Amino acid sequence: MMAQTNWAVEVGGSLLDPENLPYYDPMVLMIQAGDEVTWTNVSGSHNVFGALSEFPENPEGFMSNSSTQSGNWVYSHTFNIPGVYNYHCTGSFQGQFHSTTQHGTITVLDANSIEENSPWGELTLYPVPATTVVNLAMESPERLRLELFAPDGRLVNNTTINTTSTIALDLGNEAPGLYLLRLVDDQGRMVTRTFVKN
DSSP states (O other): OSOEEEEEEEEOOTTTOOTTTTTTESEEEEETTTEEEEEEEEESBOEEOOOOOOOTTSSEEEOOOOOOSSSOOOOEEEEEEEEEEEEEEOEETOOOOOTOEEEEEEEOOOTTSSSOOOTTEEEEEEESSSSSSSEEEEEEEEEEEEEOOOOOOOEEEEEEEESSEEEEEETTTSSSSEEEEEEETTTTEEEEEEEEHH
16 A cells, blocks of 8 residues: 655764754654655664664554664655654764654554544634645634644644634745644633645
């Protein structure tokens, strides 16, 4: 079965270079179940280590190699089980471990899950997929906190809203990918929706 989307992660850096410490770029991804992640090593000696022996909370284990490798290697893994996956590089130099700067998290969302019901009435996002703007249409007299997370996990919008009309969220400067919109009220009730930006 072919992956739905392939996400690229660059691997590189060195503990010998304080200006270019070991890294994964991006460090945080949010993807759909069935998507593939491909790590490409561009410099240094590294690996991708998400084995259950080190990360027992991962839904499943994955790793490029148990030890670090130099050269231009590529490793891909398809994530079919929803959940949160942590991983790091096992490399070290003179007692310092790469994992202090070179670690990552992948959140795998279930594309087939049933959407949460909104406690504030009907909630609609359009157009989906979005391009430069996504509209949130809802009817809620309550004050809500709106949080919008980019594909790399960055919080790109954190606003308090109190509306019974449509809100336009500007995506013009944001990268394509899978976004997560979260709404939270003063009582802690929460609803999340995902959408894709082309």
